[in-house]
Structures are given as C-alpha cells and as structure tokens.
Amino acid sequence: MEQLAFFPxxxxxxxxxxxxxxxxxxxxxxxxxxxIMNRLVSETPWTQKVVRMYDKQVITPRLSAWYADxxxxxxxSLRKSAPNLWTPALLKIKAMVEPIAEVSFNSVxxxxxxxxxxxxxxxxxxxxxxxxxxxxxxxxxxxxRSFDIRKKAEHQETYSVRLEHCSLLLMKGDLQxxxxxxxxxxxxxxxxxxxxxxxxxx
Ligand SMILES: O=C(O)CCC(=O)C(=O)O
Ligand SMILES: [Fe+2]
Numbered sequence: 730m731e732q733l734a735f736f737p738x739x740x741x742x743x744x745x746x747x748x749x750x751x752x753x754x755x756x757x758x759x760x761x762x763x764x765i766m767n768r769l770v771s772e773t774p775w776t777q778k779v780v781r782m783y784d785k786q787v788i789t790p791r792l793s794a795w796y797a798d799x800x801x802x803x804x805x806s807l808r809k810s811a812p813n814l815w816t817p818a819l820l821k822i823k824a825m826v827e828p829i830a831e832v833s834f835n836s837v838x839x840x841x842x843x844x845x846x847x848x849x850x851x852x853x854x855x856x857x858x859x860x861x862x863x864x865x866x867x868x869x870x871x872x873x874r875s876f877d878i879r880k881k882a883e884h885q886e887t888y889s890v891r892l893e894h895c896s897l898l899l900m901k902g903d904l905q906x907x908x909x910x911x912x913x914x915x916x917x918x919x920x921x922x923x924x925x926x927x928x929x930x931x
Contacts, residue, residue: 742887742888742889742890744888745888745890746888748901748902748903749878749900749901749902749903749904749908750878750888750890750898750899750900750901750904751898751899751901752890752892752896752897752898752899753829753896753897753898753899754893754895754896754897755895755896756825756826756868756895756896756897757825757895758895759894759895761895762870762894762895763870763871763894765818765821765822765870766870766871766923768818769818769819769839769870769923769925770841770921770923772816772818773794773813773839773841774794774813775792775793775794775841776792776793776794777789777791777792777793778793789849790846790847790848790849790914791840791841791842791843791847791848791849792840792841792843792847793838793839793840793841794813794838794839795812795813795836795837795838795839796812796813796814796815796816796819796836796837796839797812797813797814797815797835797836797837797930798815798835798836799814801835801836801930812836819837819925822868822925822927823837823927826866826868826897826927827866827927829866829897829899830864830866830899830927831864832864832866832927832929833929834866834927834928834929835928835929835930836927836928836929836930837925837926837927837928838925838926838928839923839924839925840923840924840925840926841921841922841923841924842872842874842912842919842921842922842923842924843921844918844919844920844921845914845915845916845917845918845919846914846915847914847922848911848912848913848914848915849911849912850911851879851909851910851911852909852910852911853881853904853905853906853908853909853910854900854905854926854928855905855906858930858931859905859928859929859930859931860929860931861906862901862902862903862905862906863900863901863905863928863929864899864900864901864929865899865900865901865905865926865927865928866897866898866899866900866926866927867892867897867898867899867900867924867925867926867927868896868897868924868925868926868927869892869893869894869895869896869898869922869923869924869925870894870895870922870923870924871894871920871921871922871923872894872919872920872921872922873891873892873893873894873922874891874892874912874915874919874922875889875890875891875892875912875913876889876890876891876892876898876910876911876912877889877910877911877912877913878904878908878909878910879908879909879910880907880908881907881908881909882907892924912924
C-alpha cells in the first residue's frame with residue numbers, strides 16, 4: 730500500500746497514531762470546497778433524529794442524512810428509513826476518496842453542524858453491519874472543529890485532530906473497537922460545518 734503523508738498542522742496532537750487515523754488536508758481547492766458544501770447543504774433532505782437516552786427522548790444536536798446504494802438497506806435502529814440515493818455531487822467526492830482509502834464505499838452519512846452548539850457526543854461506529862475493523866473516510870467542509878478520540882479502556886489517553894475545510898480523515902484499525910470519538914460543543918461562535926463519513930455496510 731502506498732504510504733500516505735501525514736501533515737501535522739498547528740494545534741494537532743503530537744504522535745497521532747497512524748494505525749488509527751490518517752489526516753490529509755487539501756482534498757479540494759478551498760473555493761471548490763465551498764461550492765460543494767453549499768450545494769450539498771441546500772440539496773440534502775436533512776433530518777434531525779430523536780434518540781432515546783435513558784428515559785428521555787433527545788433530539789440529536791445536528792442535522793443528518795443517509796445515502797447508500799439502492800440494495801443497501803438501513804442497518805441500525807437509528808436509521809430506519811430507506812436511504813437516499815447517490816447524487817452526482819456525492820459520487821464525485823466518493824470517487825476522490827476511494828483510491829486514497831483503497832475501499833469501495835456503499836454508503837455515506839452526512840452531518841451538518843449549523844453552529845458551535847451542534848456536536849456529536851462520544852461514540853464509536855461499531856455496529857455489526859460495519860464489520861469489526863472498518864475503514865471510514867471522513868470528509869469535512871466549512872468550519873474547522875476538533876475531532877477528539879479517547880481510549881475506551883483509558884479515558885485519559887486522548888488525541889485531537891483539527892479537521893480543516895476540504896480535509897480527509899481516514900479512521901481505521903482499532904479506532905471503532907477500542908476508541909471513541911466526538912465533535913465537542915464549542916464555546917466560541919462557529920460557522921457551519923458539513924461532514925461526510927463514507928462507510929461500507931455489509
Ligand atoms: O463530524 C465528524 O467529524 C464525525 C461524525 C461522526 O463521528 C459520525 O457520523 O459517526
Ligand atoms: Fe462517528
């Protein structure tokens with residue numbers, strides 16, 4: 730496999746474990762990235778999910794949409810509705826990331842963080858339908874936010890990656906089985922951010 734370069738940026742954790750995370754900024758030129766972002770934000774049928782947390786019904790603090798191949802059915806209780814079908818804009822990004830990830834993805838989850846109050850809490854994408862050591866390709870447009878990871882067995886062991894506009898982050902290896910990740914709520918005002926996680930649903 731071709732060795733992917735890791736470009737440490739200002740504010741990135743030192744010694745990011747490359748067997749778990751590979752960060753590649755500059756997937757698109759900035760201007761093209763904003764065009765793609767605007768298009769996706771306006772053409773996506775956004776939904777805001779309601780999940781059960783303990784005894785309460787909680788609205789997830791972000792907007793989401795799920796796209797997949799026609800033959801791929803929705804695989805978790807959180808995603809009961811049929812997937813949306815690929816659009817030209819999504820297929821173009823998928824074609825960019827597949828040769829880098831060396832994976833053919835069959836689905837993508839879009840998350841739209843409208844401002845700094847939108848977030849995703851600590852979790853791992855370890856549903857059985859994703860397999861035990863999935864490679865997930867995460868593409869970011871818009872506002873830079875910190876992507877934090879922490880070890881499940883040792884919460885003090887953490888790393889952070891600042892995910893920049895037009896960046897690609899590959900999550901792989903033990904990341905979903907042994908680690909959790911999040912996009913924390915921000916205290917400073919934040920502009921919108923769009924994230925796409927390309928996945929293989931088995
Ligand atoms: O927005 C991100 O960078 C991560 C999203 C995420 O973790 C997920 O959709 O499972
Ligand atoms: Fe995730």
